[in-house]
Amino acid sequence: MSQKHDCQHLIGELSEYVDGELRGELCAELERHLSDCENCRIVVDTLRKTIYLVHASAESESVPDDVRERLYKCLDLKEFLNS
Known part of the structure; x- marks a missing residue:
């Protein structure tokens, strides 16, 4: 597999990798790459x-x-106004 193809194949996995959620062989493949x-x-x-x-x-x-209060009123979230 060419390096460009590897990049395209693995680019979709980068977010999971950075978040520490990528496991197994795919994680190892990405780290090798x-x-x-x-x-x-x-x-x-x-x-x-x-x-x-x-x-x-x-x-x-x-x-x-004041922005929070207006937002909560617009969203009808009155119970959050005093929190």
């Missing part, structure tokens, strides 16, 4: 960094109280 393919290593590294930045951003930013 990553050891030889700089482009896919860059994709995996970028995906990991993106996930980290999204999580860090979500933790540091909160929705202003």
Whole structure:
């Protein structure tokens, strides 16, 4: 199998791999491929960094109280207004 074909075959598995959910032979195959393919290593590294930045951003930013209140009222979630 050519390296380009390997990349195309494995690209759909990268998210599960980064999340630690890829198991067995497919995980081993992907790790072998990553050891030889700089482009896919860059994709995996970028995906990991993106996930980290999204999580860090979500933790540091909160929705202003007035926006939250308007949203809950629009969605008819009155029970959450005081939480």
